[in-house]
Amino acid sequence: MSITEHQEYQSERTRLEATKEYIGLVLQESEQNEDAFRESIKEAYANLNSLDGSEGYIALLTSARFLDMTRESLRQLRQVQSKPYFCRIDVRPENYDQIQPLYIGKASLFRPDTQEPVIVDWRSPIANVYYEGRIGPISYETTTGTERGELFRKRQYTIENGELHDFRDLDITTRDELLQESLGGSADSRLKDIVSTIQEEQNRVIRAEMYRPMIVQGAAGSGKTTIALHRIAYLIYTYGDKFNPDQFMILAPHQLFLKYIADVLPELGVEAVKQTTYLDFVFEGMGKKLKLTDPNERLFQFLEGGDQTDLLRFVSRFKGSVEYKQLIDAYLDALTVRMLPREDFKLAKHIICPADEIQKFFRTDYVRLPIYKRVEKIKKILQDRLKVKKKEIMKHIVDHYDHEIDQAFVHYRDPEKRRTHVVKLMDAKEDLLKKVEARSKTLVKDYMAKFPKQTLAAHYREFLQDEALLSTAASAEEIGFLQEHTFALLDKKRMELEDTAALLYLQHKLFGLLSEMKVRNLVIDEAQDYSVFQLLTLKEVLGSDMFTILGDLSQGIHSYRGVESWDKVLQAVFPSGNCNYLVLEQSYRTTVEIMNLANRVIVHSSTPGLVLAKPVVRHGEEPRQEVFTEESALIAQVLADVERLKGAGMNSVAVIGKTMAECRRIKKRLDEQGTELRIQVLDEKEDYSGSDLVIVPSYVVKGLEFDAVFIVNLQEAYTADELDVKLLYVAMTRPLHRMAVYSMEGKRGLLDLI
């Protein structure tokens, strides 16, 4: 049956037309007179209580935020005009006898004349019923408590360019159909929003309580990045009265990834959220760009092998450990003892501030301030006290000499002698006053000079020479290597990513961060690459633990410096035990056939507590695996396939090589064959919209996705080493629909084991 024959088609169409018309009116009116419009909305709000006494109904409407008609929501309305809503729920709130159809979309809109919610925002409390409620009794949480009622229908719409194409009533089985439709679509060079198909387990992450930190271990393609962004949109909507959007931040691994996710928040109607990379955040806090070695250098060193691999592994792990932080804390503690002068602050024989009081300021009263800020504070105190004391001393001198002079008038009868004595006293007084004046000018400066001041780099160097490093469980050889390795970098004025946690921490503790950190709520994507020390530092500098941490240990290609197990993060970063831990197993990106092959790879890793991704049931072609004896034949095959795929509407196609060197080789071979395709080799800084085919190294491709992926092994094979297993797994979990693995003879490596 065509949808137009459905008995409710006409009424649904009419509803859509009416909604569009109403949006048009609202926009027109608001454009003409935005201020007056807002006034009239406020008025309607003021009248609401007297018009309808049902608290439940009012709560329902209020929770839909129908009155929050700000400029922001007008902008949102403009955005949703061609697709005002994606579903409808028919609910009857408890103690209310009418069934209310609520249309849910990416904006909220209310008809002030009838109090009817025209569109209910997907983030409102009642909309939760769409994501989690079953037909029958329902309940949902609002700011004022639990609301109850009954759900009679969930209806889903396909609306494109303002036209109603389809609608269907959902139950547990039909829900999948819609998801399938969405997953069957083509990949863009940008991630998209999923408001209409958010799954129950994902919804739970999105709507989890804000004040509790949360760790999400999610399989490849389980929607972590997507959920991270939807969660921010949800939190801003729900806690908008307490936090501004610029107090939210998402940390992504690199610029390429930031560009990939850039459209989602604006699509969700959210602006001003800080979207940055971890390194840029560090640079911002330190007020300058540190000269860093390539953040992937360690990974290259491991791929190349070599006799220092174990020691380098130790350096990465140690620099990201809780122990390293504790050593820095001990260094700072010792520093505060060492840098304090033992002498009292005195002017002549007068003690203005005793040494132990200065110590108390430094180690107790102002202990929350960065060390050098405490020094500044003490300087200010000494200046203030000196000012007061100087006045007292000057007065005392004047009084003393004036008294002496008075006495001289009594004691000396001989006028000549008296005059001589008085002049002497007056000169002495002047002299002393001048001396006190002169001395007090430099007194504070001289005293403050006793506080040694060093640069951040000098402190880090000093810390690395600290004997305490030798008291750890690490061997003398390991510590010696760490020192030598880091000093060699520092001598070249360079540091490595592994040092950034320590440096940002030291900057914060010694000098304070150079830019004001407004952010209170942090979402970290690809969090498996963060060390415990990095996470602790972020917590410390933001002064908040409202963290949403999303990652996948199976994709931990930087596990030598990143998360070993989530348990360790839970214990070290959130010791109070208030952190939520959730697992997402379902994977939405790829087909069953591709996921099965990827899972056969990852079982070769030793990831702790490995949970295999479960693909949603979506079938596709079996991944092709071929071996070639000629590179030119392999490349010709890729080109022929790409042509075919493009013809089949697969727009985003990637060739994944193990390393950048391999990618360049592939590019060279492709160029040699002469092709019209616009081909781009991607590194972490590039943007790839506009190219027909991208070639990307396995360690850069993490987080991205493509319609079709070719895994090409020209001269480099993935071995059975832990790192290679994860790199191949990451590569194999990137395609949405098609995958081929093309290897030169003898370069199948790990592939022969699966």
Ligand SMILES: Nc1ncnc2c1ncn2[C@@H]1O[C@H](COP(=O)(O)OP(=O)(O)OP(=O)(O)O)[C@@H](O)[C@H]1O
């Ligand atoms: N509920 C959903 N409805 C529709 N599409 C979804 C849903 N959940 C995830 N997807 C899609 O699945 C793909 C993977 O999502 P995403 O990139 O957010 O996953 P991820 O867990 O971050 O993946 P990875 O760790 O492998 O990079 C995206 O195309 C996303 O749009």
